[in-house]
Amino acid sequence: MTQPFVDYDKPLNGVASISLNRPEALNAINMAMRDDLWTFIQAARLDPDVRVLIFRGEGPRAFSAGADISEFGSAPSLHESREARRQRDLWALLEDLPIPTIAALHGFCFGAGIELPLYCDLRIATENTQIGLPEVTLGYIPSAGGTQLMPRIAPPGAASGLILSGDPIDADQALRWGIIHRVVAPEELDDTVLAVAERLAVADPAVTAALKRSIRRGLDLSMSAAIRRDTQTARRLANRLSDR
Structure with missing residues (x-):
């Protein structure tokens, strides 16, 4: 039996957690993981007992290094690829989620690995977090909302520089620009996120x-x-x- 690349559990009453679990690939998001993410987010959305949803990344090096570029161009056809995205629009599902979402960030958060957290309501990061949208250096653009979300969260000029250069920034800079809400020591991340989630879960x-x-x-x-x-x-x- 293969190890799942996305895990779902309920660590506290009213709180669900989705973990990217592909640490050997820096939690790069492949097509199977996209499907699992959609399934688990939908499960949290439809569960009346879930009032807060947390996103995490397993392993010490990354929340997620972004989309799995080894799969680029591997879809059977462009039409099938677009149809699959239309039927299971992960990003639209996240945007319309009625419950609070928290991204627990550490290490590399690049490309889709920061776009997913940008859809979340709160982003709490460790001191070693690096954030970037490097798509321009690979010859394409952020396609999961980065060009629209980042300027709505960070100062527009700062967001433009981040997107156009592809250069990463550290946690302190991300905090100053409002991209993340709190910076904590690595050993404090899980407890801090759970404490915030527990507080949010008591709201109507x-x-x-x-x-x-x-x-x-x-x-x-x-x-x-x-x-x-x-x-x-x-x-x-x-x-x-x-x-x-």
């Missing part, structure tokens, strides 16, 4: 989902339209409380 899931929708969708609205939407959401949640 309906409120958490409403907050996530407000934050994400508000970025595409004018300030006045976003505030009107928040007012309507607040009224709806207040009515729900009064009906209890």
